[in-house]
Amino acid sequence: xxxxxxxxxxxxxxxxxxxxxxxxxxxxxxxxxxxxxxxxxxxxxxxxxxxxxxxxxxxxxxxxxxxxxxxxxxxxxxxxxxxxxxxxxxxxxxxxxxxxxxxxxxxxxxxxxxxxxxxxxxxxxxxxxxxxxxxxxxxxxxxxxxxxxxxxxxxxxxxxxxxxxxxxxxxxxxxxxxxxxxxxxxxxxxxxxxxxxxxxxxxxxxxxxxxxxxxxxxxxxxxxx
Amino acid sequence: xxxxxxxxxxxxxxxxxxxxxxxxxxxxxxxxxxxxxxxxxxxxxxxxxxxxxxxxxxxxxxxxxxxxxxxxxxxxxxxxxxxxxxxxxxxxxxxxxxxxxxxxxxxxxxxxxxxxxxxxxxxxxxxxxxxxxxxxxxxxxxxxxxxxxxxxxxxxxxxxxxxxxxxxxxxxxxxxxxxxxxxxxxxxxxxxxxxxxxxxxxxxxxxxxxxxxxxxxxxxxxxxx
DNA sequence: TTAAAAATATGATATTTGTCATGTTTTATT
DNA sequence: AATAAAACATGACAAATATCATATTTTTAA
Numbered sequence: 001x002x003x004x005x006x007x008x009x010x011x012x013x014x015x016x017x018x019x020x021x022x023x024x025x026x027x028x029x030x031x032x033x034x035x036x037x038x039x040x041x042x043x044x045x046x047x048x049x050x051x052x053x054x055x056x057x058x059x060x061x062x063x064x065x066x067x068x069x070x071x072x073x074x075x076x077x078x079x080x081x082x083x084x085x086x087x088x089x090x091x092x093x094x095x096x097x098x099x100x101x102x103x104x105x106x107x108x109x110x111x112x113x114x115x116x117x118x119x120x121x122x123x124x125x126x127x128x129x130x131x132x133x134x135x136x137x138x139x140x141x142x143x144x145x146x147x148x149x150x151x152x153x154x155x156x157x158x159x160x161x162x163x164x165x166x167x168x169x170x171x172x173x174x175x176x177x178x179x180x181x182x183x184x185x186x187x188x189x190x191x192x193x194x195x196x197x198x199x200x201x202x203x204x205x206x207x208x209x210x211x212x213x214x215x216x217x218x219x220x221x222x223x224x225x
Numbered sequence: 226x227x228x229x230x231x232x233x234x235x236x237x238x239x240x241x242x243x244x245x246x247x248x249x250x251x252x253x254x255x256x257x258x259x260x261x262x263x264x265x266x267x268x269x270x271x272x273x274x275x276x277x278x279x280x281x282x283x284x285x286x287x288x289x290x291x292x293x294x295x296x297x298x299x300x301x302x303x304x305x306x307x308x309x310x311x312x313x314x315x316x317x318x319x320x321x322x323x324x325x326x327x328x329x330x331x332x333x334x335x336x337x338x339x340x341x342x343x344x345x346x347x348x349x350x351x352x353x354x355x356x357x358x359x360x361x362x363x364x365x366x367x368x369x370x371x372x373x374x375x376x377x378x379x380x381x382x383x384x385x386x387x388x389x390x391x392x393x394x395x396x397x398x399x400x401x402x403x404x405x406x407x408x409x410x411x412x413x414x415x416x417x418x419x420x421x422x423x424x425x426x427x428x429x430x431x432x433x434x435x436x437x438x439x440x441x442x443x444x445x446x447x448x449x450x
Numbered sequence: 451t452t453a454a455a456a457a458t459a460t461g462a463t464a465t466t467t468g469t470c471a472t473g474t475t476t477t478a479t480t
Numbered sequence: 481a482a483t484a485a486a487a488c489a490t491g492a493c494a495a496a497t498a499t500c501a502t503a504t505t506t507t508t509a510a
Contacts, residue, residue, distance in 0.1 A: 063364070063365075063368045065368050065369075065371075065373070066372070067372055067373075069372055071371045071372055073364045073367050073368065074364075084357075085357045085360065088350070088353050088354050088357045089354055089357065091357070094364060094365070117350075118346050119346075121343050121346075121349075124346075124349050124350070124353065125313070125342075125343070125349070127353065128313050128352065128353055128356065129313050131357065131360060132309075132310045132314065132316070134360055135310065135359055135360050136310065136316070136319045138360060138367060139288070139298045139319060139320060139363055140288075140319070141367050142296065142363060142366050142367055142370060143290050143296040143298065144290075145367060145370035145371050145412070146296045146411075146412025147290035147291070148290070148292075149496075149497095150497070151496090178456095178457070178458095179458065179459095180457080187371025188497075188498085189497075189499075191458095191459085191460085191497095191498075191499080191500095192496095192497060192498070194457095194458060194459060195459085195460080197458095198458095198459070198460085211506095374466075374467095375467070403487070404487075404488065404489095405487080413467075414468050414469075415487095415488090416468075416469080416470095416490085417466095417467060417468070419487095419488060420467095420490075423488095423489070435476080
Protein backbone atom coordinates (compact mmCIF):
# COMPACT_ATOMS: atom_id res chain seq x y z
CA UNK A 1 0.00 0.00 0.00
CA UNK A 2 1.24 3.47 -0.86
CA UNK A 3 2.58 5.71 1.89
CA UNK A 4 1.31 9.09 2.99
CA UNK A 5 4.91 10.29 3.24
CA UNK A 6 5.22 10.26 -0.54
CA UNK A 7 1.68 11.35 -1.30
CA UNK A 8 1.61 14.72 -3.07
CA UNK A 9 -2.09 15.16 -2.42
CA UNK A 10 -1.36 15.72 1.27
CA UNK A 11 0.28 19.05 0.42
CA UNK A 12 -3.08 20.48 -0.58
CA UNK A 13 -4.84 20.13 2.76
CA UNK A 14 -4.14 20.53 6.43
CA UNK A 15 -2.44 17.15 6.69
CA UNK A 16 0.63 18.94 5.32
CA UNK A 17 1.15 20.36 8.81
CA UNK A 18 1.61 16.99 10.44
CA UNK A 19 5.14 16.09 11.52
CA UNK A 20 7.09 13.25 9.94
CA UNK A 21 6.31 11.06 12.90
CA UNK A 22 2.64 11.85 12.82
CA UNK A 23 2.41 11.23 9.09
CA UNK A 24 4.21 7.95 9.50
CA UNK A 25 1.72 6.76 12.09
CA UNK A 26 -1.22 7.92 9.97
CA UNK A 27 0.24 6.17 6.99
CA UNK A 28 0.18 2.88 8.82
CA UNK A 29 -3.42 3.05 9.89
CA UNK A 30 -5.07 4.72 6.92
CA UNK A 31 -7.30 2.64 4.69
CA UNK A 32 -7.36 3.36 0.98
CA UNK A 33 -10.60 2.77 -0.83
CA UNK A 34 -11.74 2.89 -4.45
CA UNK A 35 -15.14 4.47 -4.95
CA UNK A 36 -16.91 4.14 -8.28
CA UNK A 37 -18.86 6.96 -9.87
CA UNK A 38 -22.27 7.13 -8.24
CA UNK A 39 -21.28 5.29 -5.09
CA UNK A 40 -21.59 6.97 -1.74
CA UNK A 41 -18.68 7.58 0.59
CA UNK A 42 -20.94 8.45 3.49
CA UNK A 43 -24.52 9.45 3.99
CA UNK A 44 -26.22 12.27 5.81
CA UNK A 45 -26.80 11.27 9.44
CA UNK A 46 -24.11 8.62 9.45
CA UNK A 47 -21.40 8.69 12.12
CA UNK A 48 -18.20 8.69 10.17
CA UNK A 49 -15.53 8.82 12.87
CA UNK A 50 -12.66 9.94 10.74
CA UNK A 51 -11.63 12.00 7.75
CA UNK A 52 -11.26 11.06 4.13
CA UNK A 53 -8.40 12.46 2.10
CA UNK A 54 -9.36 12.57 -1.56
CA UNK A 55 -6.45 11.09 -3.48
CA UNK A 56 -8.19 11.21 -6.83
CA UNK A 57 -11.56 12.09 -8.31
CA UNK A 58 -14.40 14.40 -7.39
CA UNK A 59 -17.47 14.04 -5.25
CA UNK A 60 -20.50 16.08 -4.32
CA UNK A 61 -21.64 16.98 -0.82
CA UNK A 62 -25.40 17.12 -0.87
CA UNK A 63 -28.44 17.09 1.33
CA UNK A 64 -31.91 15.76 0.72
CA UNK A 65 -34.48 18.50 1.10
CA UNK A 66 -38.04 18.06 2.32
CA UNK A 67 -39.41 18.13 -1.24
CA UNK A 68 -37.32 15.12 -2.16
CA UNK A 69 -34.67 16.96 -4.14
CA UNK A 70 -30.99 16.68 -3.50
CA UNK A 71 -29.25 20.01 -3.02
CA UNK A 72 -25.55 19.94 -3.79
CA UNK A 73 -23.78 22.22 -1.34
CA UNK A 74 -20.20 21.78 -2.49
CA UNK A 75 -17.94 19.85 -4.81
CA UNK A 76 -14.86 18.27 -3.28
CA UNK A 77 -11.91 17.46 -5.50
CA UNK A 78 -8.56 15.70 -5.36
CA UNK A 79 -6.43 17.01 -2.52
CA UNK A 80 -9.24 18.07 -0.24
CA UNK A 81 -10.42 16.53 3.00
CA UNK A 82 -13.90 15.16 3.62
CA UNK A 83 -15.58 14.95 6.98
CA UNK A 84 -13.36 17.32 8.96
CA UNK A 85 -16.35 18.13 11.10
CA UNK A 86 -16.39 14.56 12.42
CA UNK A 87 -13.09 15.30 14.19
CA UNK A 88 -14.76 18.01 16.19
CA UNK A 89 -17.33 16.90 18.69
CA UNK A 90 -19.48 13.85 18.21
CA UNK A 91 -21.62 15.04 15.37
CA UNK A 92 -22.90 12.87 12.57
CA UNK A 93 -22.52 13.90 8.95
CA UNK A 94 -24.76 16.74 7.87
CA UNK A 95 -24.29 16.00 4.18
CA UNK A 96 -23.95 12.96 1.98
CA UNK A 97 -20.80 12.47 -0.09
CA UNK A 98 -21.31 10.79 -3.45
CA UNK A 99 -18.66 10.22 -6.09
CA UNK A 100 -19.10 12.10 -9.36
CA UNK A 101 -16.17 10.31 -10.94
CA UNK A 102 -14.26 7.21 -9.98
CA UNK A 103 -12.33 8.07 -6.86
CA UNK A 104 -9.61 6.96 -4.57
CA UNK A 105 -9.96 8.12 -0.98
CA UNK A 106 -7.92 7.36 2.13
CA UNK A 107 -9.76 7.02 5.40
CA UNK A 108 -7.98 8.11 8.57
CA UNK A 109 -9.72 7.02 11.78
CA UNK A 110 -10.56 9.80 14.19
CA UNK A 111 -8.90 7.93 17.05
CA UNK A 112 -5.55 8.09 15.26
CA UNK A 113 -5.60 11.76 14.39
CA UNK A 114 -7.53 13.41 17.19
CA UNK A 115 -4.47 13.49 19.40
CA UNK A 116 -2.47 15.33 16.74
CA UNK A 117 -5.20 17.91 16.52
CA UNK A 118 -4.74 18.60 20.23
CA UNK A 119 -0.96 18.55 20.24
CA UNK A 120 0.12 19.95 16.89
CA UNK A 121 -0.84 23.61 16.78
CA UNK A 122 0.14 23.97 13.15
CA UNK A 123 -2.30 21.26 12.26
CA UNK A 124 -5.21 22.66 14.25
CA UNK A 125 -4.51 26.19 12.96
CA UNK A 126 -4.50 24.85 9.46
CA UNK A 127 -7.79 23.09 9.97
CA UNK A 128 -9.20 26.27 11.46
CA UNK A 129 -8.05 28.13 8.37
CA UNK A 130 -9.73 25.65 6.09
CA UNK A 131 -12.98 25.79 7.98
CA UNK A 132 -12.89 29.58 7.94
CA UNK A 133 -12.48 29.47 4.19
CA UNK A 134 -15.32 26.97 3.83
CA UNK A 135 -17.50 29.18 5.98
CA UNK A 136 -16.78 32.20 3.85
CA UNK A 137 -17.59 30.29 0.70
CA UNK A 138 -20.81 28.91 2.16
CA UNK A 139 -21.90 32.41 3.14
CA UNK A 140 -21.23 33.59 -0.38
CA UNK A 141 -23.30 30.74 -1.77
CA UNK A 142 -26.19 31.79 0.49
CA UNK A 143 -26.08 35.30 -0.98
CA UNK A 144 -25.98 33.95 -4.53
CA UNK A 145 -28.83 31.53 -3.91
CA UNK A 146 -30.96 34.26 -2.42
CA UNK A 147 -30.21 37.07 -4.82
CA UNK A 148 -29.26 35.71 -8.23
CA UNK A 149 -31.41 34.25 -10.97
CA UNK A 150 -31.23 30.58 -11.92
CA UNK A 151 -29.60 31.57 -15.19
CA UNK A 152 -26.88 33.53 -13.39
CA UNK A 153 -26.27 30.74 -10.92
CA UNK A 154 -25.93 28.21 -13.71
CA UNK A 155 -23.53 30.47 -15.61
CA UNK A 156 -21.45 30.89 -12.46
CA UNK A 157 -21.46 27.16 -11.85
CA UNK A 158 -20.05 26.58 -15.31
CA UNK A 159 -17.37 29.21 -14.72
CA UNK A 160 -16.60 27.72 -11.32
CA UNK A 161 -16.13 24.26 -12.79
CA UNK A 162 -14.00 25.63 -15.59
CA UNK A 163 -11.68 27.27 -13.05
CA UNK A 164 -11.66 24.76 -10.24
CA UNK A 165 -12.18 21.40 -11.89
CA UNK A 166 -10.20 22.30 -14.95
CA UNK A 167 -10.50 21.52 -18.63
CA UNK A 168 -9.19 18.84 -20.99
CA UNK A 169 -6.73 19.59 -23.81
CA UNK A 170 -9.63 20.31 -26.15
CA UNK A 171 -11.26 22.72 -23.72
CA UNK A 172 -14.05 20.63 -22.22
CA UNK A 173 -14.77 20.80 -18.50
CA UNK A 174 -13.04 17.76 -17.06
CA UNK A 175 -16.00 16.57 -15.05
CA UNK A 176 -19.16 15.61 -16.91
CA UNK A 177 -22.23 16.15 -14.81
CA UNK A 178 -25.76 15.10 -15.60
CA UNK A 179 -28.27 17.87 -16.18
CA UNK A 180 -29.88 16.77 -12.94
CA UNK A 181 -26.64 17.37 -11.04
CA UNK A 182 -26.38 20.82 -12.58
CA UNK A 183 -29.95 21.47 -11.45
CA UNK A 184 -29.11 20.25 -7.96
CA UNK A 185 -26.04 22.46 -7.77
CA UNK A 186 -28.01 25.50 -8.81
CA UNK A 187 -31.17 24.64 -6.91
CA UNK A 188 -33.67 24.44 -9.72
CA UNK A 189 -35.80 21.93 -11.61
CA UNK A 190 -33.97 19.60 -13.97
CA UNK A 191 -36.04 20.88 -16.90
CA UNK A 192 -35.04 24.44 -16.12
CA UNK A 193 -31.36 23.52 -16.09
CA UNK A 194 -31.76 21.71 -19.41
CA UNK A 195 -33.57 24.65 -20.94
CA UNK A 196 -30.98 27.17 -19.85
CA UNK A 197 -28.08 25.03 -21.04
CA UNK A 198 -29.85 24.68 -24.39
CA UNK A 199 -30.19 28.44 -24.55
CA UNK A 200 -26.51 28.98 -23.65
CA UNK A 201 -25.72 26.62 -26.53
CA UNK A 202 -28.02 28.43 -28.97
CA UNK A 203 -26.45 31.73 -27.95
CA UNK A 204 -22.92 30.41 -28.44
CA UNK A 205 -21.87 30.71 -24.79
CA UNK A 206 -21.08 27.02 -24.58
CA UNK A 207 -20.84 24.00 -26.84
CA UNK A 208 -21.37 20.37 -25.99
CA UNK A 209 -20.21 16.98 -27.09
CA UNK A 210 -22.33 14.33 -25.48
CA UNK A 211 -22.28 15.05 -21.78
CA UNK A 212 -19.21 17.23 -22.07
CA UNK A 213 -19.45 21.00 -21.96
CA UNK A 214 -17.00 23.52 -23.33
CA UNK A 215 -17.14 27.22 -22.53
CA UNK A 216 -17.00 29.19 -25.77
CA UNK A 217 -17.57 32.71 -24.54
CA UNK A 218 -16.28 33.20 -21.04
CA UNK A 219 -17.03 36.90 -20.86
CA UNK A 220 -20.57 36.51 -22.09
CA UNK A 221 -21.12 33.87 -19.39
CA UNK A 222 -19.86 36.33 -16.81
CA UNK A 223 -22.31 38.92 -18.08
CA UNK A 224 -25.38 36.68 -17.91
CA UNK A 225 -28.31 38.17 -16.01
CA UNK B 226 -14.91 49.49 33.35
CA UNK B 227 -16.46 46.08 33.95
CA UNK B 228 -14.22 43.03 34.04
CA UNK B 229 -14.36 39.98 31.79
CA UNK B 230 -13.77 37.79 34.85
CA UNK B 231 -17.26 38.55 36.11
CA UNK B 232 -18.96 38.67 32.73
CA UNK B 233 -21.56 35.94 32.34
CA UNK B 234 -21.76 36.41 28.62
CA UNK B 235 -18.31 34.88 28.23
CA UNK B 236 -19.71 31.50 29.24
CA UNK B 237 -21.68 31.30 26.02
CA UNK B 238 -18.75 31.41 23.62
CA UNK B 239 -15.27 30.03 23.26
CA UNK B 240 -13.77 32.68 25.56
CA UNK B 241 -14.98 30.44 28.38
CA UNK B 242 -11.99 28.21 27.68
CA UNK B 243 -9.44 30.88 28.46
CA UNK B 244 -7.51 30.49 31.70
CA UNK B 245 -7.85 32.96 34.57
CA UNK B 246 -4.59 34.59 33.59
CA UNK B 247 -5.58 34.88 29.97
CA UNK B 248 -8.96 36.35 30.83
CA UNK B 249 -7.35 38.81 33.15
CA UNK B 250 -5.05 40.05 30.43
CA UNK B 251 -7.92 40.26 27.92
CA UNK B 252 -9.99 42.14 30.44
CA UNK B 253 -7.35 44.84 30.67
CA UNK B 254 -7.06 45.44 26.95
CA UNK B 255 -10.64 44.98 25.78
CA UNK B 256 -12.59 48.03 24.70
CA UNK B 257 -16.30 48.18 25.44
CA UNK B 258 -18.46 50.03 22.96
CA UNK B 259 -22.09 51.04 22.78
CA UNK B 260 -23.65 50.60 19.35
CA UNK B 261 -27.03 52.13 18.60
CA UNK B 262 -29.66 50.39 16.51
CA UNK B 263 -28.81 50.84 12.85
CA UNK B 264 -25.13 51.59 13.42
CA UNK B 265 -22.50 49.39 11.90
CA UNK B 266 -19.93 47.47 13.92
CA UNK B 267 -17.84 46.67 10.89
CA UNK B 268 -18.30 46.63 7.15
CA UNK B 269 -17.67 44.06 4.47
CA UNK B 270 -14.11 44.40 3.22
CA UNK B 271 -12.85 46.09 6.36
CA UNK B 272 -9.85 44.69 8.22
CA UNK B 273 -11.10 44.22 11.74
CA UNK B 274 -8.08 42.77 13.53
CA UNK B 275 -9.87 41.39 16.52
CA UNK B 276 -13.06 39.80 17.77
CA UNK B 277 -16.16 41.37 19.24
CA UNK B 278 -17.92 39.71 22.14
CA UNK B 279 -21.61 40.66 22.11
CA UNK B 280 -22.46 41.65 25.67
CA UNK B 281 -25.98 42.75 24.84
CA UNK B 282 -28.25 43.19 21.85
CA UNK B 283 -28.53 41.61 18.42
CA UNK B 284 -26.98 42.37 15.07
CA UNK B 285 -27.22 41.11 11.53
CA UNK B 286 -24.38 39.83 9.37
CA UNK B 287 -25.15 40.76 5.82
CA UNK B 288 -23.63 41.16 2.42
CA UNK B 289 -24.46 43.50 -0.40
CA UNK B 290 -25.34 41.57 -3.54
CA UNK B 291 -24.71 42.70 -7.09
CA UNK B 292 -28.32 43.83 -7.52
CA UNK B 293 -27.97 46.24 -4.63
CA UNK B 294 -29.89 44.20 -2.06
CA UNK B 295 -28.55 43.31 1.32
CA UNK B 296 -28.69 39.61 2.08
CA UNK B 297 -28.71 38.80 5.77
CA UNK B 298 -26.71 35.64 6.32
CA UNK B 299 -27.00 35.29 10.07
CA UNK B 300 -28.25 36.97 13.21
CA UNK B 301 -25.80 37.23 16.09
CA UNK B 302 -27.13 37.68 19.60
CA UNK B 303 -25.89 38.34 23.10
CA UNK B 304 -23.19 35.91 24.12
CA UNK B 305 -21.84 35.22 20.68
CA UNK B 306 -18.58 36.28 19.08
CA UNK B 307 -18.25 38.39 15.95
CA UNK B 308 -15.34 38.33 13.56
CA UNK B 309 -13.71 35.06 14.64
CA UNK B 310 -12.47 34.67 11.10
CA UNK B 311 -10.26 37.72 11.54
CA UNK B 312 -8.17 35.75 14.04
CA UNK B 313 -7.34 33.23 11.37
CA UNK B 314 -5.15 34.46 8.56
CA UNK B 315 -5.17 38.00 7.33
CA UNK B 316 -8.58 38.11 5.75
CA UNK B 317 -10.85 41.10 5.75
CA UNK B 318 -14.48 40.81 6.80
CA UNK B 319 -16.69 39.03 4.32
CA UNK B 320 -19.89 40.38 5.85
CA UNK B 321 -21.06 43.62 7.41
CA UNK B 322 -22.30 43.64 11.01
CA UNK B 323 -25.10 46.10 11.74
CA UNK B 324 -26.94 46.46 15.03
CA UNK B 325 -30.64 45.53 15.00
CA UNK B 326 -31.09 46.72 18.56
CA UNK B 327 -28.99 48.87 20.81
CA UNK B 328 -25.93 46.84 21.66
CA UNK B 329 -22.96 46.63 23.88
CA UNK B 330 -19.94 44.87 22.40
CA UNK B 331 -16.41 44.33 23.70
CA UNK B 332 -13.58 44.46 21.23
CA UNK B 333 -10.56 42.25 21.86
CA UNK B 334 -7.55 43.06 19.66
CA UNK B 335 -6.20 40.18 17.63
CA UNK B 336 -2.67 40.85 18.90
CA UNK B 337 -3.79 40.15 22.47
CA UNK B 338 -5.62 36.91 21.83
CA UNK B 339 -3.79 35.29 18.93
CA UNK B 340 -1.15 33.86 21.24
CA UNK B 341 -3.78 32.18 23.39
CA UNK B 342 -5.23 30.59 20.29
CA UNK B 343 -1.84 28.99 19.64
CA UNK B 344 -1.12 27.98 23.21
CA UNK B 345 -4.46 27.10 24.74
CA UNK B 346 -5.76 23.98 23.07
CA UNK B 347 -9.10 24.16 24.82
CA UNK B 348 -9.63 27.57 23.35
CA UNK B 349 -8.70 26.64 19.80
CA UNK B 350 -10.74 23.44 20.01
CA UNK B 351 -13.68 25.44 21.18
CA UNK B 352 -13.33 27.89 18.34
CA UNK B 353 -13.06 24.98 15.95
CA UNK B 354 -16.28 23.59 17.40
CA UNK B 355 -18.07 26.89 16.93
CA UNK B 356 -16.92 27.24 13.37
CA UNK B 357 -17.99 23.68 12.63
CA UNK B 358 -21.43 24.49 13.97
CA UNK B 359 -21.60 27.70 11.93
CA UNK B 360 -20.59 25.77 8.84
CA UNK B 361 -23.31 23.22 9.40
CA UNK B 362 -25.89 25.93 9.83
CA UNK B 363 -24.73 27.79 6.75
CA UNK B 364 -24.98 24.61 4.70
CA UNK B 365 -28.51 24.10 5.93
CA UNK B 366 -29.40 27.65 4.95
CA UNK B 367 -28.10 26.97 1.45
CA UNK B 368 -30.43 24.00 1.14
CA UNK B 369 -33.39 26.02 2.40
CA UNK B 370 -32.65 28.93 0.10
CA UNK B 371 -32.39 26.65 -2.88
CA UNK B 372 -35.30 24.34 -2.21
CA UNK B 373 -37.95 26.09 -0.18
CA UNK B 374 -40.52 28.67 -1.21
CA UNK B 375 -40.37 32.25 0.02
CA UNK B 376 -43.43 31.58 2.15
CA UNK B 377 -41.77 28.59 3.81
CA UNK B 378 -38.58 30.49 4.41
CA UNK B 379 -40.45 33.35 6.00
CA UNK B 380 -42.42 30.98 8.22
CA UNK B 381 -39.19 29.31 9.29
CA UNK B 382 -37.58 32.66 9.98
CA UNK B 383 -40.43 33.54 12.32
CA UNK B 384 -40.10 30.20 14.08
CA UNK B 385 -36.34 30.64 14.31
CA UNK B 386 -36.70 34.04 15.90
CA UNK B 387 -39.32 32.78 18.28
CA UNK B 388 -36.95 30.05 19.46
CA UNK B 389 -33.61 31.78 19.36
CA UNK B 390 -34.32 35.42 20.05
CA UNK B 391 -37.11 34.67 22.47
CA UNK B 392 -40.43 36.29 23.28
CA UNK B 393 -41.70 38.92 25.70
CA UNK B 394 -44.12 38.13 28.56
CA UNK B 395 -47.05 38.79 26.25
CA UNK B 396 -45.72 36.49 23.57
CA UNK B 397 -44.22 38.89 21.04
CA UNK B 398 -40.88 38.15 19.40
CA UNK B 399 -38.38 40.20 21.36
CA UNK B 400 -36.67 41.69 18.35
CA UNK B 401 -38.75 43.88 16.05
CA UNK B 402 -37.48 43.78 12.52
CA UNK B 403 -38.57 45.95 9.62
CA UNK B 404 -40.34 44.21 6.77
CA UNK B 405 -37.27 44.99 4.72
CA UNK B 406 -35.05 43.09 7.16
CA UNK B 407 -37.42 40.13 6.99
CA UNK B 408 -37.19 40.31 3.21
CA UNK B 409 -33.39 40.43 3.39
CA UNK B 410 -33.27 37.46 5.74
CA UNK B 411 -35.45 35.39 3.46
CA UNK B 412 -33.99 36.66 0.19
CA UNK B 413 -37.05 38.18 -1.39
CA UNK B 414 -38.52 41.55 -2.35
CA UNK B 415 -39.76 43.72 0.50
CA UNK B 416 -43.26 43.78 -1.02
CA UNK B 417 -43.33 39.99 -1.10
CA UNK B 418 -42.39 39.79 2.57
CA UNK B 419 -45.09 42.32 3.43
CA UNK B 420 -47.67 40.44 1.42
CA UNK B 421 -46.87 37.09 3.01
CA UNK B 422 -46.88 38.52 6.54
CA UNK B 423 -50.27 40.08 5.77
CA UNK B 424 -51.50 36.69 4.63
CA UNK B 425 -50.15 34.97 7.74
CA UNK B 426 -52.06 37.56 9.73
CA UNK B 427 -55.28 37.06 7.77
CA UNK B 428 -54.95 33.30 8.23
CA UNK B 429 -54.40 33.65 11.97
CA UNK B 430 -50.86 32.26 11.99
CA UNK B 431 -49.49 35.44 13.52
CA UNK B 432 -50.77 38.69 15.00
CA UNK B 433 -49.06 42.03 15.12
CA UNK B 434 -48.96 45.11 17.27
CA UNK B 435 -47.08 47.83 15.49
CA UNK B 436 -43.78 46.34 14.46
CA UNK B 437 -44.10 43.50 16.93
CA UNK B 438 -45.04 40.02 15.80
CA UNK B 439 -46.61 37.27 17.87
CA UNK B 440 -46.88 33.69 16.68
CA UNK B 441 -50.47 32.53 17.17
CA UNK B 442 -50.39 29.12 15.52
CA UNK B 443 -46.99 27.54 15.75
CA UNK B 444 -47.96 24.27 14.16
CA UNK B 445 -49.66 25.91 11.22
CA UNK B 446 -46.48 27.93 10.63
CA UNK B 447 -44.50 24.71 10.63
CA UNK B 448 -46.86 23.25 8.04
CA UNK B 449 -46.63 26.19 5.63
CA UNK B 450 -45.78 25.21 2.06
C1' DT C 451 -27.24 -6.53 -30.55
C1' DT C 452 -31.31 -5.35 -28.90
C1' DA C 453 -34.75 -4.15 -25.58
C1' DA C 454 -35.42 -1.49 -21.56
C1' DA C 455 -34.24 2.23 -18.83
C1' DA C 456 -32.46 6.59 -18.07
C1' DA C 457 -31.24 11.07 -19.63
C1' DT C 458 -32.16 14.89 -22.57
C1' DA C 459 -35.20 17.96 -24.96
C1' DT C 460 -39.13 20.92 -25.69
C1' DG C 461 -43.99 22.64 -25.65
C1' DA C 462 -47.91 24.12 -22.94
C1' DT C 463 -49.44 25.83 -18.93
C1' DA C 464 -49.68 26.99 -13.93
C1' DT C 465 -47.59 29.04 -10.07
C1' DT C 466 -44.51 31.87 -7.78
C1' DT C 467 -42.17 35.90 -7.31
C1' DG C 468 -40.71 40.54 -8.74
C1' DT C 469 -41.64 45.25 -10.21
C1' DC C 470 -43.98 49.45 -10.55
C1' DA C 471 -47.48 52.45 -9.08
C1' DT C 472 -50.02 54.47 -5.59
C1' DG C 473 -52.13 55.18 -1.21
C1' DT C 474 -52.05 54.80 3.85
C1' DT C 475 -50.02 54.58 8.29
C1' DT C 476 -46.34 55.20 11.42
C1' DT C 477 -42.29 57.49 13.00
C1' DA C 478 -39.09 61.15 13.39
C1' DT C 479 -38.06 66.06 13.42
C1' DT C 480 -38.76 70.77 13.98
C1' DA D 481 -48.80 69.86 16.81
C1' DA D 482 -47.47 70.12 12.12
C1' DT D 483 -44.75 68.39 8.58
C1' DA D 484 -41.65 65.46 6.28
C1' DA D 485 -39.81 61.13 5.79
C1' DA D 486 -39.88 56.42 6.23
C1' DA D 487 -42.28 52.17 6.58
C1' DC D 488 -46.19 49.51 5.43
C1' DA D 489 -49.85 47.95 2.39
C1' DT D 490 -52.06 46.49 -1.78
C1' DG D 491 -53.41 46.29 -6.74
C1' DA D 492 -52.01 45.38 -11.44
C1' DC D 493 -49.06 43.41 -14.22
C1' DA D 494 -44.62 41.28 -15.90
C1' DA D 495 -41.07 38.00 -15.55
C1' DA D 496 -39.07 33.90 -13.78
C1' DT D 497 -39.56 29.32 -12.66
C1' DA D 498 -42.03 24.90 -11.84
C1' DT D 499 -44.85 21.27 -13.41
C1' DC D 500 -46.81 18.09 -16.51
C1' DA D 501 -46.89 15.86 -20.85
C1' DT D 502 -44.60 13.77 -24.43
C1' DA D 503 -40.97 12.85 -27.78
C1' DT D 504 -36.24 11.82 -28.77
C1' DT D 505 -31.67 10.42 -27.81
C1' DT D 506 -28.25 8.04 -25.15
C1' DT D 507 -26.83 4.62 -21.95
C1' DT D 508 -27.24 0.27 -19.65
C1' DA D 509 -27.90 -4.40 -19.20
C1' DA D 510 -29.68 -8.79 -20.64
